[in-house]
Amino acid sequence: MKQVPTPTIDGGGVQAIGSEVATAKIGPNAVTQLINALDAAGLQPAAIAIFAEAGTRDWLTDPPTAMVDERPVAMLHQTLRKLMPPQQSAAILADAGRRTADYILANRIPKPAQFVLKLLPAPLAARMLVSAISAHAWTFAGSGRFSGRTGKSVTFEITANPLCAGEHSDSQVCVWHAAVFQRLFQVLVSPNTRVVETSCGARGDDCCRFVADWKSIPDAANIYAKRRSHHLAGNSETLSAR
Numbered sequence: 290m291k292q293v294p295t296p297t298i299d300g301g302g303v304q305a306i307g308s309e310v311a312t313a314k315i316g317p318n319a320v321t322q323l324i325n326a327l328d329a330a331g332l333q334p335a336a337i338a339i340f341a342e343a344g345t346r347d348w349l350t351d352p353p354t355a356m357v358d359e360r361p362v363a364m365l366h367q368t369l370r371k372l373m374p375p376q377q378s379a380a381i382l383a384d385a386g387r388r389t390a391d392y393i394l395a396n397r398i399p400k401p402a403q404f405v406l407k408l409l410p411a412p413l414a415a416r417m418l419v420s421a422i423s424a425h426a427w428t429f430a431g432s433g434r435f436s437g438r439t440g441k442s443v444t445f446e447i448t449a450n451p452l453c454a455g456e457h458s459d460s461q462v463c464v465w466h467a468a469v470f471q472r473l474f475q476v477l478v479s480p481n482t483r484v485v486e487t488s489c490g491a492r493g494d495d496c497c498r499f500v501a502d503w504k505s506i507p508d509a510a511n512i513y514a515k516r517r518s519h520h521l522a523g524n525s526e527t528l529s530a531r
């Protein structure tokens with residue numbers, strides 16, 4: 290039997306090295322794709338103000354290309370949330386997350402593995418994707434403790450998520466993480482996937498919890514299947530009437 294290629298995923302940094310974990314670094318896409326999202330929205334002046342306030346202005350001219358200390362990245366994400374209206378910061382973080390996932394799809398997941406995942410039934414593809422994400426979670430979660438579970442739905446948890454460490458909010462704030470997971474699932478598991486952060490460390494919850502669900506939105510394929518069976522049933526009635 291042919292070996293199914295195992296997808297490899299990381300946040301876009303150098304490949305995992307054990308010692309990197311101790312230094313609590315995170316993939317550079319958490320910075321570079323934020324710059325790209327602010328650029329795409331025409332918000333360069335706001336970007337300068339946000340990066341300056343976060344003490345990371347150098348990154349605008351010299352963006353990180355390797356794994357980067359998670360603390361200034363957290364300061365950057367939190368400063369963006371502090372300075373921008375909530376809807377605008379959520380839109381920018383969502384776009385940055387989508388762009389991060391697109392970078393991962395283009396550069397970090399071998400094409401044969403993507404091909405296999407797209408062919409598999411969604412629950413099986415989800416199981417393999419969760420396993421691949423978990424294997425490289427430190428590039429998304431830094432010093433946070435990551436776990437992924439597959440059951441009726443898929444749940445990711447990041448305990449002590451560094452990107453919202455010390456932040457206080459009435460609502461969930463980790464839009465960037467949710468958008469990364471959602472885009473990966475939409476491309477590799479089901480285009481109907483929605484990822485929602487249901488608990489958040491910034492809100493005082495025990496962890497940041499993300500639920501990926503592709504079954505709540507009617508699956509187009511299933512609609513067609515229903516129509517087909519309805520059509521067939523109609524035909525058989527016609528036949529039996531003859």
Ligand SMILES: [Zn+2]
Pocket residue numbers: 450453461462463486488489490491496497498
């Ligand atoms: Zn959170």
